[in-house]
Amino acid sequence: MYNSPKLDGDGPINAMKKRFLRFLLLFLTILGGDANIRKFHLHLYGSVRGSEGSDVLGRFPRASKAVCAAACLENARCLAMELCKDDECRITTGQLSPQGSNSTGPTCQLYRLENPCVEGYWDRVQGSCTQNLTRTLPANTCIDCRCLWGLLNLVLSAGESEFPLFNGKNVVCVITMTLTLIGPVFYQWTVIQRRTPRLIGGMTFDLGWNDYRDGFGSVYSDFWMGNEYIHQLTNISGNRHLQIEVIRVNGQQVKVDYLFSTESEEDGYRLHVTNIGGITPSDDPFTSGCLECANLMKFTTSDVDNDNNVTSNCADVSKGGWWHNACQRSNLNGRFGESDYRLGINWNGITDIFSVEMRVRQP
Numbered sequence: 463m464y465n466s467p468k469l470d471g472d473g474p475i476n477a478m479k480k481r482f483l484r485f486l487l488l489f490l491t492i493l494g495g496d497a498n499i500r501k502f503h504l505h506l507y508g509s510v511r512g513s514e515g516s517d518v519l520g521r522f523p524r525a526s527k528a529v530c531a532a533a534c535l536e537n538a539r540c541l542a543m544e545l546c547k548d549d550e551c552r553i554t555t556g557q558l559s560p561q562g563s564n565s566t567g568p569t570c571q572l573y574r575l576e577n578p579c580v581e582g583y584w585d586r587v588q589g590s591c592t593q594n595l596t597r598t599l600p601a602n603t604c605i606d607c608r609c610l611w612g613l614l615n616l617v618l619s620a621g622e623s624e625f626p627l628f629n630g631k632n633v634v635c636v637i638t639m640t641l642t643l644i645g646p647v648f649y650q651w652t653v654i655q656r657r658t659p660r661l662i663g664g665m666t667f668d669l670g671w672n673d674y675r676d677g678f679g680s681v682y683s684d685f686w687m688g689n690e691y692i693h694q695l696t697n698i699s700g701n702r703h704l705q706i707e708v709i710r711v712n713g714q715q716v717k718v719d720y721l722f723s724t725e726s727e728e729d730g731y732r733l734h735v736t737n738i739g740g741i742t743p744s745d746d747p748f749t750s751g752c753l754e755c756a757n758l759m760k761f762t763t764s765d766v767d768n769d770n771n772v773t774s775n776c777a778d779v780s781k782g783g784w785w786h787n788a789c790q791r792s793n794l795n796g797r798f799g800e801s802d803y804r805l806g807i808n809w810n811g812i813t814d815i816f817s818v819e820m821r822v823r824q825p
């Protein structure tokens with residue numbers, strides 16, 4: 463599923479850019495030699511109302527048939543797409559209701575991937591027919607997306623997918639591609655935090671120690687993967703390259719890179735962080751974000767005060783758990799959509815933030 467807010471511009475120029483990017487991705491996917499993808503075709507199955515009980519993996523307003531198909535092919539869980547009368551494209555897991563549709567939603571043209579299965583559905587990740595689309599991996603086989611890609615022998619193509627791993631915990635994997643002189647280089651990122659406007663009203667991040675330790679939220683909207691998971695991912699599995707991507711309300715997109723790891727719960731998930739660069743000029747204060755201001759701080763939540771403010775609990779003041787120092791230099795877990803820097807998502811004093819993603823990979 464795409465992080466659609468990045469691409470869903472309002473103006474015609476952004477819409478053209480979006481279409482071009484999708485065609486480019488589809489082209490690269492086809493060129494990429496993915497035999498599992500190339501042998502499938504989306505064919506018209508009929509009209510449906512609603513999504514027939516399928517899991518909706520992504521919604522793309524004003525998407526053409528080709529753009530919708532590209533979005534489906536880029537998501538390994540997608541087995542069908544629906545083009546609806548209100549010009550919405552939905553990509554789905556493609557199950558059909560045995561009782562037929564009784565939804566009152568808009569009428570949609572349902573396209574399904576042709577597959578070789580006599581019964582059941584083609585699992586594009588496992589490469590086999592299955593009666594059940596829920597994939598279960600052996601416990602603790604993988605902890606990060608790089609391991610997962612190797613285990614499942616997945617083809618690398620830029621995009622985003624969700625998988626269950628680490629004892630069934632759902633994770634979001636983001637594959638990015640960088641063109642170099644020797645050809646494209648792909649990176650497999652494991653997303654550890656996300657704030658998006660997808661979930662209307664947003665969800666609160668003003669939660670306690672156990673919530674932050676174990677993780678909360680949904681991989682389809684806002685989430686915190688959990689301090690214990692982040693500790694294992696960074697300090698034990700070596701995913702110490704952290705990239706923070708922040709998109710402001712005005713569309714400015716900034717990526718900042720750090721070396722990053724956290725200690726165990728016994729040491730309060732203490733933070734180790736060093737800035738190793740961003741893609742915008744270093745004299746722009748927005749690029750620093752001041753996560754470094756929290757270096758060596760323990761994590762603080764509303765019920766566990768480990769910060770340096772002697773009179774207040776910064777997580778309580780800032781409405782979100784974080785490696786707070788003496789409050790308000792940075793906090794990506796504040797209230798979504800809140801303009802008051804003390805309460806909202808705060809990146810070095812900048813609060814007009816549209817979305818945030820924190821992701822890690824091995825250096």
Ligand SMILES: [Ca+2]
Pocket residue numbers: 767768769770771772773774775776
């Ligand atoms: Ca305090």
